[in-house]
Amino acid sequence: MKTVRTKPENLFAKACACYEKRRFQRAFFLFLQGARQGNDECMTRVADMYDDEVGVLPSEDNLDRARAWYRRAIAAGNITALHNLGVSYRRTGDILAAKECFEQVLAAGYTDAALDLAKMYMICPNHKETVLAYLKILLADEEAIPCCREEAEALVRTLEGAG
DSSP states (O other): OOOOOOOHHHHHHHHHHHHHTTOHHHHHHHHHHHHHTTOHHHHHHHHHHHHHTOSSOOOTTHHHHHHHHHHHHHHTTOHHHHHHHHHHHHHTTOHHHHHHHHHHHHHTTOTTHHHHHHHHHTTSGGGHHHHHHHHHHHHTOTTSOHHHHHHHHHHHHHHHHTO
8 A cells, every 4th residue: 555645735734724723733743744844834833833832742852842943944945934033032031142033034135023123122222223223124114014014113103202
């Protein structure tokens, strides 16, 4: 009997459907199959699930596993993985590594990373101009994600209103 190998893009679609139905373990299994077959979107989702400990058993190794899968997806050209790696670094307090990831995402032309950079600089009142410069980069992009645009507009109003 011949084994049927499912195409990675089909695995991704099936996994997303399982995820939406909150069948997280099944989704993880399908994403992992697709990731092992080289699908960078599946790699990113495997990394996300390890990073968030969704659909996987809690483990001290999950963060390392997540970042290894992010790096594989990045090597395969997935810019979302680079952004998510930055979020992972920021969440664990590695601000310099997070900043480096977000700067690379921004340099690749994805201006939504400018919002992440702006928010990182907002912790210091001396960086108001840097924050505004990043926000304006995002706002100049007509294709920016609408919720990011709205957040950036609100932050600019707040900062410019603060004098």
